[in-house]
Each structure stands twice: as structure tokens, then as C-alpha cells.
Amino acid sequence: MIPLEEIRRARERLGDDVLRTPLVPFGQEGRIWLKLECLQPVGSFKLRGALSAVRAASAGELANGVVTASAGNMAQGVAWAAREAGVRARAIAPADAPRAKLDRVEALGAEVVLVTHEEWWQAMVDRGQEGIDGLFVHPVADDAVMAGNGTIGLELAEDAPEFDSVVTPWGGGGLTTGIASALETLRPNVRVVTAEPDTAAPLAAAFAAGEPREIEFQASWVDGAGGRALLPGMWEHARELVDEAVAVSLSDVEEAVRLLATRAHVVAEGAGALALAAALRRDDRCVCIVSGGNIDLDVYARIVSRAARA
Numbered sequence: 001m002i003p004l005e006e007i008r009r010a011r012e013r014l015g016d017d018v019l020r021t022p023l024v025p026f027g028q029e030g031r032i033w034l035k036l037e038c039l040q041p042v043g044s045f046k047l048r049g050a051l052s053a054v055r056a057a058s059a060g061e062l063a064n065g066v067v068t069a070s071a072g073n074m075a076q077g078v079a080w081a082a083r084e085a086g087v088r089a090r091a092i093a094p095a096d097a098p099r100a101k102l103d104r105v106e107a108l109g110a111e112v113v114l115v116t117h118e119e120w121w122q123a124m125v126d127r128g129q130e131g132i133d134g135l136f137v138h139p140v141a142d143d144a145v146m147a148g149n150g151t152i153g154l155e156l157a158e159d160a161p162e163f164d165s166v167v168t169p170w171g172g173g174g175l176t177t178g179i180a181s182a183l184e185t186l187r188p189n190v191r192v193v194t195a196e197p198d199t200a201a202p203l204a205a206a207f208a209a210g211e212p213r214e215i216e217f218q219a220s221w222v223d224g225a226g227g228r229a230l231l232p233g234m235w236e237h238a239r240e241l242v243d244e245a246v247a248v249s250l251s252d253v254e255e256a257v258r259l260l261a262t263r264a265h266v267v268a269e270g271a272g273a274l275a276l277a278a279a280l281r282r283d284d285r286c287v288c289i290v291s292g293g294n295i296d297l298d299v300y301a302r303i304v305s306r307a308a309r310a
Contacts, residue, residue, distance in 0.1 A: 001240055002143060002181040007150035010052040014151060017084075018048050021152075023159050023287070026264055032279050033160065033287045034264060035152065038272050042076040042104070044224075044292030045149060045175060046139070050077030052148025053137045054085055062087045065134040069093075069123040071223050072101025073292050074139035079110035092129055094120040098223055100296045117219065121228055124172070140172030141233050149175045153182025156287060164284035165191040169225045169274040169291050170203050170245065173234040179289070180241035191243040193286075195278035197270070198247035200226025203238055207245045211235075221299055222253055222270030224292060252277040257303050260290070269295035 019040050026032040037045035054066060065088030068078040075091035082089035089110035093102060094117045102112050113132065115123070123129045128136040138145060156166065156179070166183060168176045173194075180192040196204055199218040206212045212235050217228045230238075238245070256273035259280075260266040268276075268290050275288035 001184060001237065002146045002150055002178060004182060004185050006143065006147045007154060007178070007182050010144065010147035011151045011154060013052050013055040014048060014148065017051060018151070020155055023156070024264070026276070026288070031285055032276070033163065034266065034276070035156065035287055035289050036266060037152065038266065038268055038290050038293030042073070042080050043294040044073040044076070044272070045152065045289070046073040046077035046292070047080060048151055049142070049145030049148035049174060049178070050074060050137060051081045053142055053144040054078070054081035056144040057135055061135045065089060066137050067092065067128060067132055067134040068137045068139055069120055069129075070139050071097040071120070072105065073224055073294060075105040075110060075112070076101065076108060076294070078137050079105050079108035083109050088134065090132060090134060092120060092123045092132065096219065098294070098296045098299075101294050104294065124231060140174035141231050142174070146174050146178040146181070149178030150182045151178075152289065153179040153186070157183060157186035160287055162285065163190060163287050165193050165282070166287045166289070167193045167195060167275040167279045168289045169271045170194040170196050171225045171271060172227060172231050173203070173237055175289065175291060177234070177237040177241060184241065192241055193244045193246065193278060193282075194242055195246050195248050195274040196226040197222040197253060197274065198249050200228070201247035202227055202230050203242070203245040204247040206230060206235060206238070220250055220270070222250065222274065224269060224271030225274055246278050246281075248274055248277045252280075254303050254306070256280065257300070258306065261304050266290060267293045267295070267300065269293055
């Protein structure tokens with residue numbers, strides 16, 4: 001758990017440079033609310049954690065620039081924060097990362113280092129890669145990053161009506177850990193539910209087994225969530241803070257993307273739609289974190305056009 005005072009300090013570091021994202025109802029029933037992190041300047045919540053971590057670092061730590069391992073969203077956040085700090089940024093990214101995300105990373109001035117999916121995952125486990133120097137900002141398991149993510153929880157506690165559960169996407173766990181850490185104190189009766197694609201659901205498998213297990217991993221268009229395994233240290237956070245982990249089918253995620261487009265006029269990537277996909281299977285009052293909206297246009301057009309033909 002991230003201490004509440006650390007999350008509040010992160011909010012002070014962020015100041016007005018991140019958006020206090022709107023919380024809007026989904027549908028007329030008032031059961032589901034959407035926290036639109038897809039509206040952040042880099043298109044995802046990742047700016048909160050990246051900016052928190054870079055601003056927490058000393059000048060000496062930043063002397064050789066910053067490095068992260070990311071399929072796109074954290075890389076954009078780190079690139080944005082590094083440009084503001086006037087230091088170099090590099091992103092270790094899997095070669096199959098969405099082109100739309102990588103183009104934005106480069107547009108922000110960062111260098112993209114493409115590697116295999118296995119090498120990218122290992123860079124996250126090892127917290128860097130040999131031959132690439134600079135301060136490594138972990139996309140998930142970094143206290144300053146998770147504290148930055150936790151500022152979403154502060155906003156929910158202050159802005160949201162009464163709700164029974166918060167539903168998050170689980171990629172590595174940094175978003176869920178940050179939000180849950182804030183709500184543990186400020187809204188202790190709220191259940192924390194997290195969702196993964198069923199093609200890559202190590203947390204759901206760990207909850208079912210009572211411990212982390214190896215899983216069969218299948219890459220999909222839902223690139224910002226799920227994974228090959230739980231990252232070191234994240235199972236301890238999950239056991240402490242998460243009440244329920246669910247695996248969602250890719251078809252349900254596609255339907256959630258379509259519903260966000262047609263009913264809420266919101267553009268969401270696959271990971272950004274995971275929470276709604278899970279919430280639609282529930283009957284309690286939910287806040288869904290729409291974590292990002294960075295999706296290749298051809299993928300988005302294919303998904304949304306199916307709704308037009310239906």
C-alpha cells in the first residue's frame with residue numbers, strides 16, 4: 001500500500017499540470033460512472049505517475065536522462081515529463097506496440113528502442129536494459145509512480161457520489177494499487193475490482209490459485225493490460241488491496257469500446273474499455289476508470305464499424 005501522505009505529496013508535485021478528469025454517468029440509470037483518464041494531455045492516466053516520478057527525482061538522478069519500458073502510454077508520460085525537465089528520454093518498447101502510441105512518443109522528443117516482447121518484459125523485471133543508461137522510471141512498480149496514480153483515488157473520494165466499487169484495468173497493477181491505497185482510507189467500504197483480458201490474466205489466475213502462477217499468454221489488440229506474469233512485488237499489493245480480479249473476453253472489450261463511442265461519445269483503447277466491460281456484468285454502483293484512449297485508428301474503425309452494421 002502507498003501511504004496516503006505520499007499520494008497527497010504527489011498531488012502537490014503534479015500541481016495543475018494534469019487534468020482533474022471529469023466523472024460522468026454512463027446511461028440514465030446512474031449505476032455506472034466513468035472517470036475519463038483518456039482525456040489527459042498524453043491520452044492516458046500514465047502522465048500522473050510519470051510526472052510524479054520525474055519531479056521527485058534529484059538533478060543528479062536526472063543527469064543522464066530517463067528511461068522506461070512501455071508499450072506506449074507510459075513512454076508518452078515519461079517523454080512529456082522529461083521534455084518539461086529538459087532531459088533526454090528513451091523508451092524500451094515491444095516491436096508489436098501500436099504505431100499510434102510510438103508515433104506520439106517520438107513526437108514528444110523521446111527515442112524509442114524496439115525490442116522483442118520477451119526482451120521488453122525482461123526490461124520491466126530487471127528495471128532497465130544493459131547499455132541503456134539513465135534513471136529508470138518503472139511503468140508500474142515505482143512508489144512515486146503509484147503515488148501519482150493514487151491522485152485519481154483522491155479525486156474519486158472528493159468528487160464521486162456514493163458508489164460500491166471501483167473497477168480498474170490491471171496491466172501491471174500500478175494504477176489499481178495507487179487508487180486502492182487512497183480509497184482504503186478515504187472510502188474504506190468501496191470494493192476494488194480489477195479486470196484483465198482473458199488472453200493474458202495473471203492476476204485472476206493468482207487469485208484462483210492463491211498464489212502467482214505461470215499462465216498461457218496470448219498477445220492481443222488490448223495491448224495495455226494483462227501480461228505474461230505478475231511483476232515482482234505486485235502480488236503483495238494485490239492481496240492487500242484488491243477484492244476481486246476478473247478476466248474479460250476480447251469480444252466483451254470490443255463491445256465496451258463500441259458502447260463508449262456510441263453512448264458516451266468517448267474514444268477508448270482496449271485497456272481503457274476493460275473496466276466498463278467488467279462493470280456491465282455487475283449490478284452494483286460502479287466507478288469505471290477509462291484509463292486511456294490511444295488506439296490505432298484502423299483498429300478503432302474496425303471495432304466501431306461493427307456497431308454501425310449491426
